[in-house]
Amino acid sequence: MRATLRDNLSKAKPLLLRAVDTIFPARCACCHATVGTHGAMCAACWAGIHFITDPLCFRCGLPFEHAMGPEALCGQCMQKPPAFTEARAVFRYDETSRSQILALKYHDRTQLAPVFGQ
Numbered sequence: 001m002r003a004t005l006r007d008n009l010s011k012a013k014p015l016l017l018r019a020v021d022t023i024f025p026a027r028c029a030c031c032h033a034t035v036g037t038h039g040a041m042c043a044a045c046w047a048g049i050h051f052i053t054d055p056l057c058f059r060c061g062l063p064f065e066h067a068m069g070p071e072a073l074c075g076q077c078m079q080k081p082p083a084f085t086e087a088r089a090v091f092r093y094d095e096t097s098r099s100q101i102l103a104l105k106y107h108d109r110t111q112l113a114p115v116f117g118q
Helices: 002-023 043-048 075-079 098-106 112-117
Strands: none
Touching (some): 098 112
């Protein structure tokens, strides 16, 4: 009896998920446009994020325009070293990312955390 109930539930689950997706379609975590999967960002919002990559300051993570070496420090970190050893940000805090970061921090939009974590 239990096996039959379990089998019926496992068969019904995809149908229920499809019904929920029809009623509540997946939306971009930033602009609310329709996207393919829940918790994703649309291509336009994703393209607007400026990710920080090498070269960067070894200590604070500030991006450099040119490669300065693997453990190069920016002028501010050389002049007045911060109390921490290393810090990194995934992307720049600019006009594109500002609204998403503020929504995550102050408006309980925690669905953005997994998106940014990827």
